[in-house]
Amino acid sequence: MIQSFIKFSPNNSLILLATALCIGSFSALSAQVAHLADVNASRKAFKPSFESGDGTLVIKEGSLSYNVEDPTEKDFQYLLFQPARLRASQDFTITGTFKNDAIPESSKELASIGIEVYQATDLRNRMAATLSVARLKGFFSRTVFAQVVEGSEPVDSTYSSDLRVPIETTFKLSFDSGKKVFSVFYVRDGSEATEWESVGSFGINGNGGADGNARWRMKNTEKLLVYVYGYSENMQIFDNDVEVTALSIEID
Numbered sequence: 001m002i003q004s005f006i007k008f009s010p011n012n013s014l015i016l017l018a019t020a021l022c023i024g025s026f027s028a029l030s031a032q033v034a035h036l037a038d039v040n041a042s043r044k045a046f047k048p049s050f051e052s053g054d055g056t057l058v059i060k061e062g063s064l065s066y067n068v069e070d071p072t073e074k075d076f077q078y079l080l081f082q083p084a085r086l087r088a089s090q091d092f093t094i095t096g097t098f099k100n101d102a103i104p105e106s107s108k109e110l111a112s113i114g115i116e117v118y119q120a121t122d123l124r125n126r127m128a129a130t131l132s133v134a135r136l137k138g139f140f141s142r143t144v145f146a147q148v149v150e151g152s153e154p155v156d157s158t159y160s161s162d163l164r165v166p167i168e169t170t171f172k173l174s175f176d177s178g179k180k181v182f183s184v185f186y187v188r189d190g191s192e193a194t195e196w197e198s199v200g201s202f203g204i205n206g207n208g209g210a211d212g213n214a215r216w217r218m219k220n221t222e223k224l225l226v227y228v229y230g231y232s233e234n235m236q237i238f239d240n241d242v243e244v245t246a247l248s249i250e251i252d
Contacts, residue, residue: 036062036063036064036244036245036246036247037061037062038061039059039060039061042059042064043059044082045081045082045083046059046064046079046080046081046082046228047079047080047082048077048078048079048080049078049079049080049227050076050077050078050227050229051076051077051078052072052074052075052076052077053068053071053072053073053074053075053076054068054069054070054071054072054075055067055068055075055076055077055230055231055232055237056068056077056230057077057079057228057229057230058239062245063099063240063243063244063245064079064228064243064244065239065240065242065243066111066113066230066232066237066242066243067237067238067239067242068232068235068236068237069236070236071232071233071234071235071236071237072234073233073234074231074233075231075232075233075235076229076230076231076232077229077230078116078227078228078229079227079228079229080225080226080227081226081227081228081247084225084226084249085223086117086175086223086224086225086226086249086251087220087221087222087223087224088177088180088218088219088220088221088222088223088224089177089220089221090175090177090251090252091174091175091176091177091178091251091252092174092175092249092250092251092252093172093173093174093175093249093250094115094117094172094173094174094226094247094248094249095170095171095172095246095247095248095249095250096114096115096170096171096172096228096244096246096247096248097168097169097170097244097245097246097247098113098114098130098131098168098169098170098171098243098244098245099113099131099167099168099241099242099243099244099245100112100113100131100132100133100142100167100169100241100242101167101241101242102133102232102235102237102238102241102242103133103140104133104134104135104140104235106135106234107134107135107138108233108234109134109135109232109233109234109235110132110133110134110135110232110233110235111132111133111134111230111231111232111233111235111237111242112130112131112132112133112145112229112230112231112232113130113131113228113229113230113231113242113243113244114128114129114130114131114132114145114228114229115128115129115130115173115226115227115228115229115247116128116129116226116227116229117173117175117182117224117225117226117227118224118225118226118227119216119218119222119224119225120222120223120224120225121218121222121223122216123225124149124150124151124152125149125150125151125204125214125216125218126148126149127146127147127148127149127173127182127202127204128145128146128147128148128149129144129145129146129171129173129184129199130144130145130146130231131143131144131145131165131169131171132144132145132159136163139163140164141163141164142163142164142165142166142167143159143160143162143163143165144159144160144165144169144171144184144186144199145157145158145159145160145199146158146159146173146182146184146199146200146202146211148182148202148204148209148212148213148214149214150214150215150216155202155212155213155214156202156209156211156212156213156214157211157212158199158200158211158212159199160186160197160199161197162188162189162197165186165189166189168245169186169187169189170186170187170246171184171185171186171187171199172184172185172186172196175224176208177220179203179205179208180203180204180205180208180216180218181201181202181203181204181208181209182201182202182203182204182209183198183200183201183202184198184199184200184201185197185198185199186199200212202214204216204218205218226249228244228247230242
């Protein structure tokens with residue numbers, strides 16, 4: 001099943017990247033979709049869930065924009081993508097285009113925009129993929145970062161080999177239900193055709209991951225929840241600098 005993938009460009013054009021299976025914001029299982037170009041549809045599709053400090057994901061025409069006016073040591077907001085109805089027995093791929101034009105000025109500052117998949121029966125277990133900016137050994141970096149968490153504790157993480165990916169980058173988080181392995185890829189800059197570069201893979205059944213493994217003890221009948229989120233530390237984030245500009249889910 002393919003869910004609609006719609007991207008909002010600076011030219012105010014809408015590019016349809018996958019076939020929409022329904023008309024309107026979202027409907028049944030075969031069309032779990034929210035159109036980011038439609039503000040009313042986005043408001044129905046994304047539910048505020050977790051937040052801290054002054055971090056806010058603002059629903060706008062064409063994007064979800066992460067803003068922070070009065071920064072603290074830890075600001076964030078998570079929005080549950082309500083149409084997503086995923087189970088551990090399904091192979092799926094979540095693909096999104098994310099923008100991160102924030103500039104950290106010290107090692108105490110960072111900003112991320114991305115997606116997290118949670119085990120519905122135990123929210124302490126999650127898999128994250130983000131477009132993040134930070135200072136690595138004093139130098140500015142913009143990377144696609146991936147991390148698996150068990151019992152609220154990070155188990156393993158990795159990031160793209162390219163330490164300065166484009167301001168706007170497309171990446172995907174795929175799940176192999178048979179092996180119980182998450183894999184993260186991003187689109188390389190400058191490639192004429194879509195070329196996916198691996199970031200890393202993580203098993204959640206104790207094995208299978210090339211970059212680390214957690215043990216979620218998850219049954220095939222269990223549900224998985226999808227969130228988009230913005231996160232930052234000690235940074236003021238200005239409007240339109242950190243955004244989600246496209247999102248889709250394909251279920252095999």
